[in-house]
Amino acid sequence: MPGGLSSGDLGTDVMPAMSLERSLAVRACFPPTAASVRAARSFVGSAVDGPAEVRDTAVLLTSELATNVVRHAATDFEVALRPLNATTVRVCVIDQSVGVPVIREKPDDAEAGRGMTLVATLAAAWGVDRQPHGKAVWFDLAPVSLRAGSGATGP
Secondary structure: OHHHOOHHHHOOOOEOOOOOOOOOOEEEEEOOOHHHHHHHHHHHHHHEEOOHHHHHHHHHHHHHHHHHHHHHHOOOEEEEEEEOOOOOEEEEEEEOOOOOOOOOOOOOOOOOOOHHHHHHHHOOEEEEEEEOOEEEEEEEEOOOEEOOOOOOOOO
16 A cells, blocks of 8 residues: 555554545545554554644544444444645544534543543544434644655545
């Protein structure tokens, strides 16, 4: 695969699927397993080009959304990245569940349940788009772009 990604980097049960649906979109599909969370982080980390702290934020927030899919939706999921403009990238995690994530107030000593709070706090914007067979939870980050050779496809 372009951009230094190999099927070994994504795990043996993960089959990246590039799509021409949207210009410059980079996409990969994953099964609902714990290993897929790691693979999704790796996929996003290799595709995002920007300051280390922004790339790290993209990886962290992708991890939170992918973990939500594995824990709550238990469906296959897709991670899609696309530029919104020259300095902003949207990361979408798409699954087949209609359940929408919510931000919950948690006590300071809670061990779980802060994922969407992190997304809301660290992303430039975030949201949920309902789809005919599930939803897309997305977040925007800036200043970043997609790495040249990351598998982005053009018209």
